Amino acid sequence: MKSKGIKISMKILLIGEFSRLHNSLKEGLQQLGHEVVLVGNGDLFKKFPVDINLSVKVFNNPILLFFRKGIHKLTKFDIADFEVAYKFKKALKQLHNFDVVQLINEDALSIHPKLQILLLRKLITQNKNLFLMSCGDDYSNISYYLKEKETYSILTPYLNNTALKKQFYYCLKYVSPTYKKLHDFIYKHSCGVIASDIDYHIPLKNNKAYLGLIPNPINTDKIVFHPLEIENKIHIFHGINTLSQVKKGSVFFEESLEIIQKKHPNKVAIHTTHNLPYKQYIDVYNQAHIVLDQVYSFDQGYNALEAMAKGKVVFTGAEKEWLDFYNLKENTIAINALPKASQVIKNLEWLIENPNKLVEISNNARAFIEKEHNYITIAKKYLQVWEENSKD
Structure with missing residues (x-):
């Protein structure tokens, strides 16, 4: 699809935040005059800022947390997912008519795939264009690196010692049947996938849905450079x-x-x-x-x-x-x-x-x-890819 020309002002919904990538992208997009809403849970102890907060609070109550851990130990299911799902479902009332919706990852809501599919299905019906990022572990890169085609990868410790399987649960879950269904659902309903760096680019090179690599945006206006001074140590x-x-x-x-x-x-x-x-x-x-x-x-x-x-x-x-x-x-x-x-x-x-x-x-x-990696330059690259690959 040929470029239609970037709209003067777009409504953009960013879902998920694991590293500050979406915050920096949001800042770049806002500098360019676009309206941006960021939804996420702050990524646990990192506490990244979001506009709509999905973080778990009720099930972190000491009493409920005790039962939560017990249920998870027995079933591998986190009942706190229901709290996140409830918050997102409630937020859906205001998450409509966005020009672009972007998921930072296939597991952007960090809850059970069945719940995510239900919520994303509703989100898709009330917005225009869904885009996916390959940023962090997902079905494509984990299944690729399991084949050991490269010299090494994040899976190398596990591949060298399968006794580490428990420690790699959060990586390996992406190739389980339930997460594969989530992967297939998102790919079916999205306009394409964007990689954030070389590690995610390599597994996608021959994927028909791949839209290319856009480097991570860094807000260099907020990060002060201090020339190194080496005095003693x-x-x-x-x-x-x-x-x-x-x-x-x-x-x-x-x-x-x-x-x-x-x-x-x-x-x-x-x-x-x-x-x-x-x-x-x-x-x-x-x-x-x-x-x-x-x-x-x-x-x-x-x-x-x-x-x-x-x-x-x-x-x-x-x-x-x-x-x-x-x-x-x-x-x-x-x-x-x-x-x-x-x-x-x-x-x-x-x-x-x-x-x-x-x-x-x-x-x-x-x-x-x-x-x-300048955040405004990178925001322009996202806008171009979104415009060139949108469905309408």
Whole structure:
């Protein structure tokens, strides 16, 4: 379908928020004069802002929480899903006549697929165009990476040790029959799917519904860049989310930091945290020169991009596919972190012994974010894809 030209003002509904992606996209769209409503649960402890809050409150009451955990242990069903479903059903009364509706993920409401299908069916009937993002785990990328076609993926720890199946429940659930039905339903009723980075782009390359990769939007107006100043020690930050630490390869960072601390106690200061709320997380890594993000990825996730915007030197996904996509050279924007402690240690020591490289990569990282991830530029790309692929 040829571009119809972007409307002067559109009503856009964004559903789901796991990383601040939809918040930054919303801000970019608003700067361009569009009306945007964001619906979500804030993503647990991260507490991202939303316009319509679906977070669980009633079933987090201590008494009800006890029964909730018991029922979940026996049935694997979270009765708090009914609270979220009720809130969304109530919100549906005002969620109509939007030009575009976008789901951040196939599990955008984070409730049982049967409930999601019922609610999404109603949402679709009262709005114009539904778009899906491949951002985070979904049927397409989990089923693809289970086939081990790539050197590694977030599933590598599980594929190497199936005893970790319980820890990978939230990944593997997407290839279960119930989530496959949700996947099929959304694909049938959507205008197409958009990938947010290389890790989600690779599994979709031959998918007929794929509309292409649009990089994560970063609000560089809100994120202040502070040029790195290295006075005494180099500060290294490792923020751990215990729900995802295995699939992010935190063990390789922990092993590396233990060795680095012993070898260079007078040159480094190491900061390791667990499950901090978003605002506290940002405060801690503000003092860091180096941020350790993840090893099982080809591209950067949202936390890494925000750290790069601040001018941090980030150990994250920066594989050849990413370098080729952006036409970059290795170790000039971010450090490609592989699932090998020896490789992490080697790169850390290279930076410790060459602090001028820290400053150089820091400046390059900020410039890269401003060029490739600016939230207004990215919002324009979304508008173009939505317009070119809308049904009316």
